[in-house]
Amino acid sequence: xxxxxxxxALGKTVALDYPANEVTFFRMLFGVVPAFxxxxxxxxxxxxxxxxxxxxxxxxxxxxxxxxxxxxxxxxYLPLSEAVAIVYSEAIFVVLLAPVLLGERxxxxxxxxxxxxxxxxxxxxRPHGSLSNLIGPSLLLSSALCGALSMIQIRKxxxxxxxxxxxxxxxxxxxxxxxxxxxxxxxxxxxxxxxxLALLALFATAGQLxxxxxxxxxxxxxxxxxxxxxxxxxxxxxxxxxxxxxGLISIIGIAAIVGSSIAVAIREExxxxxxx
Numbered sequence: 001x002x003x004x005x006x007x008x009a010l011g012k013t014v015a016l017d018y019p020a021n022e023v024t025f026f027r028m029l030f031g032v033v034p035a036f037x038x039x040x041x042x043x044x045x046x047x048x049x050x051x052x053x054x055x056x057x058x059x060x061x062x063x064x065x066x067x068x069x070x071x072x073x074x075x076x077y078l079p080l081s082e083a084v085a086i087v088y089s090e091a092i093f094v095v096l097l098a099p100v101l102l103g104e105r106x107x108x109x110x111x112x113x114x115x116x117x118x119x120x121x122x123x124x125x126r127p128h129g130s131l132s133n134l135i136g137p138s139l140l141l142s143s144a145l146c147g148a149l150s151m152i153q154i155r156k157x158x159x160x161x162x163x164x165x166x167x168x169x170x171x172x173x174x175x176x177x178x179x180x181x182x183x184x185x186x187x188x189x190x191x192x193x194x195x196x197l198a199l200l201a202l203f204a205t206a207g208q209l210x211x212x213x214x215x216x217x218x219x220x221x222x223x224x225x226x227x228x229x230x231x232x233x234x235x236x237x238x239x240x241x242x243x244x245x246x247g248l249i250s251i252i253g254i255a256a257i258v259g260s261s262i263a264v265a266i267r268e269e270x271x272x273x274x275x276x
Contacts, residue, residue, distance in 0.1 A: 001226065003207030005233030008084055009241060010200040012075040014193060019185040020073035023197065025178035026189075027068065030201030031171040038209065039168040048165055057166065060153040061173040063146045069178070070143035077136020080238035081246060082124050084231050085254040086140040091261035092117040093148030101152050113260040120256025123249050167208060228258045 007027075014023050039045075067090075075083055095114045098104040125137040189197065214223055231254060238244035246254070 001207075001228075001230040002233055003203045003210060005084075005230040005237060006203045007200055007207065008075070008080060008230070008234055009237040010196055010203070011072050012080055012083075012242075014196050014200070015072045015075040017193060018187050018189060018197075020069050021178050021181040021185050022187065022189075023072045023200075024065065024069045025175065025182060026194075026197035027201045027204055028171050028174035028178055030198045031205045032168075032175055034202075034205045034209075035164075035168040035171045039162075039164040041164065048162060052165060052169065056153065056156050057169045058173065060150055060166075061170045062177075063150040063153060064170060065174045065177060067143045067146035067150060068174075070139050070146060074136045074139030074143060078140070079244040079246065079250075080242070081231055081235040081244070081254065082250055083136070083140055084234040085124055085257050086121060086137060087144050087147065088228065088231070088261055089117055089121055089141070089257055090144040090147035090151065091264045092121075092257075093145050094151055095264055097148055097152060102155065110264055113263040116263075117257050117260030120253040120258075120260065123253025123256065126249065225262050228262065231258065 011023060011027075067087075071083075071087055077083075078086070092114045095106070095110045099106045121141070125134075235244075235246065
């Protein structure tokens with residue numbers, strides 16, 4: 001989560017100078033090489049590629065790419081901590097979309113959590129009637145929606161699709177697609193900007209690998225609360241790098257979003273039996 005928070009901070013830095021599609025392109029481009037080397041572990045490449053569900057992987061990559069691009073586009077408009085908190089509302093969208101797209105039953109607890117999370121979003125955004133004040137929140141909420149669609153799409157992936165191949169497919173697919181978008185929006189980066197973009201990709205890849213390793217070693221329910229420590233890091237980065245501060249209303253709103261998302265993520269687990 002610290003790595004992801006660094007990515008957010010670096011993204012906010014370069015998002016002020018470069019278009020979102022360009023930031024996303026370099027994040028994908030510099031992430032292909034480490035993703036490729038990680039994918040070399042696990043046996044024959046040809047066999048593993050043939051097992052990939054290209055249709056489902058493409059749909060998942062498109063939604064995740066949209067989440068990344070919209071996030072970078074919305075970063076300049078809000079304090080870093082508020083931007084990160086709004087994006088974490090993707091868990092609320094999953095609750096609302098899963099019954100429609102996956103046929104899952106809507107639980108009363110999840111419906112209540114989604115309502116509390118929505119109130120938290122309202123407190124963080126605090127619309128004042130000006131369209132200019134809604135640009136950032138709208139982009140970030142759209143990012144959260146795309147992130148939720150990506151999470152739902154993950155459930156549709158075949159069990160044979162390995163995580164390392166999934167990461168490689170996403171980064172390569174994203175690099176090609178965002179590379180095409182550079183025809184429409186491009187600003188030649190300085191050496192300093194290029195260094196920051198490369199550093200952003202490095203921390204993003206490291207965060208993905210560490211997160212995958214953590215999920216393989218413990219249950220998602222136990223790990224869920226730890227994912228929100230990135231908001232703490234984002235608050236600290238925002239304060240020390242840009243002098244950003246949070247008011248009481250924003251803190252309450254962030255707490256509502258985080259609390260509702262954790263309530264959705266945590267599931268009742270059967271008690272552990274005695275050691276045999």
